[in-house]
Amino acid sequence: MAKLASKKSEVHSNKRARIEVTKSPKRGAPTSRPQAKQITTVEATSKPQKPSKSKGKEKAVDSTTDGGSLADExxxxxxxxxxxxxxYEKLLYGLEGSTTVSDGEFGYEIHIKPIFAFPAHVSCIKAVAASPxxxxWLATGSTDEIIKVWDLRRKKEIGGLMHHEGSITHLNFPSRSHLLSASEDGTLCLFRARDWTVLRSLKGHKGRVNSVAVHPSGKVALSVGKDRMLRMWDLMRGRGSASTKLGKEGELVRWSTDGSLFVVQAQSTIDIYDTTMTLIRTINHPSRLHDVRFCKRVNGEGEVLLACAEDKKTSIYEVTKNDVPLRIVGIMTGHTNRVKAVDTLAISLPASTPSGRSTTTIVTTVSSDGNVHVYDMAALPLDSTSKEVLEIKPxxxxxxxxxxxxxxxxxxxEVLTSAADLAKKRKHDEEVESDDSENDDEWAVEDQDQDQDQDQDQEEEEEEEEEREED
Structure with missing residues (x-):
């Protein structure tokens, strides 16, 4: 695949973001050798949004946020x-996972298989995020200062967002139609996924922004950075709403699943705050931390806190609402080097699962050892009163x-809820295969031809024409 140049783009006062759009070759193009992708530059300008008129002192809601929130149902x-x-090696890996009925402990098995691997940037990849x-949509951020946007369904590169003037440190899709980014240039940017317009450029940090987290409501965000500040942002108005000094450089900030708490991680400590930004308690982890994330329990109510660390393990802390010290109730093992990152996702199980369970939550961790592990949160029992720490294997x-x-x-x-849905999917897959039989492996090898679907090209040209007419 052809690479985009890591050239700094100018940041204009009218919040312009340059989007490099990749055009696929037309049908009938020579296939004897790979063709370089044609790059065109599109200027997407964010237009000022007029506040809605309302009585009293109610806050104005940005019309771009579909009813006053970025959160999806x-x-x-x-x-x-x-x-x-x-x-670090600039490579992007993609795996596909599924479940099948089995005679195992839970009545099902989890399987993962590779679907692509290729160099996605010209420098180290620092952040990835997928739309919920x-x-x-898939967004990847790198030290080359570019945010690459990909269409996961069509396995196609959309282009590069070159608004930041520093390495990309964090990416987050608060909804399927918005992307929030953080950078070493000290700014946060909120993009609209429909046309990748910059809706908000949030400035306030002095120096690198390390992490950003959006509240489950989608209305506010938190960020931490090199300036040792914790800042809260009003995403509806596009400005800062509160800030407090941490006394140390926060490396990561995360909201709890219900939005009632958030944590700030720095080195080997985890500080827990309530929504008023008041420090409640501190966890001193026995090893250097690299990532933390809240996760709902599968068995029982409540949530736990996952902590990835230098000790090659992901520790599971029980989260309590009272003043009882948080303790480790389980550890996820299997890595042979530091655990760098973790993510979670609720999935549906086959209807014929013997246990009768319909859903579970998977936890995925990656490490400097080069391994990707998937764990099942169903392995964490309801009873947490035992003093013995449970070991969970991949x-x-x-x-x-x-x-x-x-x-x-x-x-x-895929979300398959009926035989009709399955038949519809099979028909769609057959049509895609008929249009382009070579599209399956386009992400497996560098510099290979992109998808040659003429109908998709025509659709993109029509969208561009509509945008020009609107402007």
């Missing part, structure tokens, strides 16, 4: 899933043969 968990992980509720694994993995994201796969 929950959908049926997918039957399959995708794992995408980036590496469908998993159509339910499925994949080896990249020593690639130093840095980040990971989980994306929805």
């Amino acid at each position: 929950s959908t049926t968990p997918p039957r399959t899933f995708k794992i995408v992980t980036g590496s 509720n469908g998993g159509k 339910a499925a694994s994949y080896s990249t043969k020593g690639t130093r993995l840095t980040c990971v994201t989980l994306a929805d796969g």
Whole structure:
């Protein structure tokens, strides 16, 4: 695949973002040798949004956020899933996961298989994120200062967002139609996925922004950076709403699943805050931490906190609402080097599962050892009163043969709820295969021809024409 140049783009005062759009070759193009991708530049300008008129002192809601929130409504968990992980070696790996009925402990097995691997950037990949509720969009960020956007369904590169003037440090899809990015240039950017327009450029940090997290409501976000500040942002108005000094450089910030708590991780400590930004308690982990994430329990109510660390393990902390010190109730083992990142996803199980369970939650971790592990949260029992720490082993694994993995994201796969849905999917797959029989492996080898579907090209040209007419 042809690479985009890592050239800094100018940041304009009117919030312009340059998007490099990849055009696929037309039908009938010579296939004797790979063709370089044609790159065109599109200027997408964010237009000021007028606040809605309302009585009293109610806050104005940005009309771009579909009713005052970036959050998507929950959908049926997918039957399959995708794992995408980036590496220091610039390689992007994609895996596909599924479940089948078995005679095992839970009555089902989890399987993962590779679907692509290729150099996606010209420098180290630092962040990956997939859009929720469908998993159509994939965004990857690198030290080359570019955010690459991919269409996971069509296995196609859309282009590069070159708004930041520093390495990309964090990416987050608060909804399937919005992307939030953080960079070493000290800014946060909110993009609209429909046309990749910059809706908001949030400035306030002095120096590198390390992490950003959006509240489950989609209305506010938190960020931490090199300036040792914790900042809260009003995404509806596009400005800062609160800030507090941490006294140390926060490396990561995460909301709990219900939005009632959040944590800030720095080195080997985890500080837990409530929504008023008041420090509640501190966890001193026995090893250097690299990632933390809240996860709902499968057995019983409540949630746990997953902590990936230098000790080659992912520790599971029981989260309690009272003042009882948090303790480790389980550890996820299997890696032979530091665990760098973790992500979670709820999935549906086969209807014929002997246990009668309809859903579960998977946990995916990646490590500097080059391995991808998938764990099943169903292995964590309801009873947490035992003082013995439970060891949970991987339910499925994949080896990249020593690639130093840095980040990971989980994306929805297929949601099959009926025989009609299955028949529809099969018909769609047959049509795609008929249009382009060579499209299956286009991400497996560098510099291979892109998808040659003429109908898709025509659709893209029509969309561009509509945008020009609107402008």
